[in-house]
Amino acid sequence: MRLKTKRGQIHSNVDMTPMIDIVFQLILFFLVSTTFAIVPGIKLNLPQSHTAEGTSLQGITITADKSGVLFFNDKEVSMTTLGDELISYDTGDTKKDEFPVSLEADSEVTNGTIVKIFDVIRESGYCVINLRTTSEK
Numbered sequence: 001m002r003l004k005t006k007r008g009q010i011h012s013n014v015d016m017t018p019m020i021d022i023v024f025q026l027i028l029f030f031l032v033s034t035t036f037a038i039v040p041g042i043k044l045n046l047p048q049s050h051t052a053e054g055t056s057l058q059g060i061t062i063t064a065d066k067s068g069v070l071f072f073n074d075k076e077v078s079m080t081t082l083g084d085e086l087i088s089y090d091t092g093d094t095k096k097d098e099f100p101v102s103l104e105a106d107s108e109v110t111n112g113t114i115v116k117i118f119d120v121i122r123e124s125g126y127c128v129i130n131l132r133t134t135s136e137k
Helices: 017-033 079-088 111-123
Strands: 003-006 009-012 060-064 070-072 075-077 100-105 128-131
Touching: 060 111, 070 079, 075 079, 079 111, 100 111, 111 128
Parallel strands: 060 100, 100 128
Antiparallel strands: 003 009, 060 070, 070 075
């Protein structure tokens, strides 16, 4: 830092470039290291459970709301087209029987509907199925 004197006054210059560099590096670090969860914008009242555990949101998410509408990730499907969507889904290098499928069903969805969805998932070759719930408080 160079001090300049002029008629008895001292002026200092602060170089802001290093601080700006560090701020940009911090912003880049947080942008790269942050994971964004993609949750469908479907309003559900998930059932509560004492033994609820957190799971990863990676994989396939099938959502069933109380009016009987089904969603495959964010795409609305019917019970007949759900199997086709599951079969044609690209799981990458992971085998279908090891690829996770999360089922989100409203607490008012009947047990029969959930069983039908489970059957379609298993017939499509998927074995790892998570039934999403919320923790009781």
